[in-house]
Amino acid sequence: MIICKRNGVIKSILGEKEMFMDWYGNWHLKPVFLDEKMNKVWVNCDTIAKKLNENGLNVYVHRHTLFDIKCYVVTEKREGSKTFYDDDLAEILDIPIEWINLSKAKDPQEYYILEDEFNEKYCNEDGLVEFKPDLKEYWDKCDISGIKEYFAELFHISKDDVFVHWVGGEFVEIKLPKDPYKYDVDVRFSSLDKCKNTIIIKKEWL
Numbered sequence: 001m002i003i004c005k006r007n008g009v010i011k012s013i014l015g016e017k018e019m020f021m022d023w024y025g026n027w028h029l030k031p032v033f034l035d036e037k038m039n040k041v042w043v044n045c046d047t048i049a050k051k052l053n054e055n056g057l058n059v060y061v062h063r064h065t066l067f068d069i070k071c072y073v074v075t076e077k078r079e080g081s082k083t084f085y086d087d088d089l090a091e092i093l094d095i096p097i098e099w100i101n102l103s104k105a106k107d108p109q110e111y112y113i114l115e116d117e118f119n120e121k122y123c124n125e126d127g128l129v130e131f132k133p134d135l136k137e138y139w140d141k142c143d144i145s146g147i148k149e150y151f152a153e154l155f156h157i158s159k160d161d162v163f164v165h166w167v168g169g170e171f172v173e174i175k176l177p178k179d180p181y182k183y184d185v186d187v188r189f190s191s192l193d194k195c196k197n198t199i200i201i202k203k204e205w206l
Contacts, residue, residue, distance in 0.1 A: 044119070044129040048072060048093070051131050055092045057084055063115065070115035076108035086111060095121065139170075139203050147172060155183060174199040 041063050049061040058077045063070070074089060076082075086100040089111055099117050104110040124130045138146035148162040151174050163173040176183065176197045185192070189205030192198075 040127050044123075045072065047129045047131065048074075052089070052092060056082065057088070057092070058082060064112075066112075071112040072115050072118060073103070073110060073112055075110045078108070084109065089113070093118075136203075136206055139206070142166070171200055171202045174201070 045061040045063055049059060052059050052061070052074065057074075059074050060077055062073050062075070064073050065071070086097055086102060089095075089100055090097040093113075095113070095118060099114045101112045102110075103112050119127070119129065122129045122131065132150075133143075133146060135147070135150055137143075138150060144164045144166075147164050148159040151157075151162045151172065152159045155174065155176060157174075157176065161175040161177075163175075165171050165173065176199065179197060185199060189201060191200040
């Protein structure tokens with residue numbers, strides 16, 4: 001993120017583009033026909049806003065195209081609601097901080113997020129942003145179905161091959177159809193049994 005002044009005009013740099021605030025500070029989106037593509041954009045904005053709201057940021061999300069750069073714009077709903085920074089957005093959304101650029105430093109705060117990169121990370125095959133709960137969240141909520149779905153999708157196996165044990169240590173036993181060492185498994189939190197093609201995962205190993 002780069003913020004500087006030139007002749008008293010604040011500017012920022014997103015990617016390789018210089019954007020002066022007096023150029024776009026008062027821009028408004030023209031009315032457009034809401035085709036399927038635009039509807040997906042609106043849904044994605046709402047999905048991102050919900051994720052940020054759930055994590056304590058009082059914001060709404062809309063979308064702009066600045067020159068040839070498509071961006072999701074995160075804006076405070078009201079002035080002074082809560083100070084947040086680009087690293088807060090990066091942590092909540094689990095994206096590189098390089099994808100985020102500050103547009104307005106004063107109230108209301110406003111940040112631009114690179115849309116193409118974000119969509120590539122989070123959009124499903126229908127082009128909709130989809131945030132999946134992480135494994136720790138499933139575990140904390142004792143969501144057995146969620147845990148089974150998580151590992152079934154991770155290893156492309158049936159949920160019937162994922163066993164969740166809450167008695168005597170709370171661990172998950174996963175039976176794989178081939179040698180576990182042929183999978184991309186993080187051995188820092190997995191116990192591999194080559195004889196039974198089984199992975200054992202405990203909460204404290206996450």
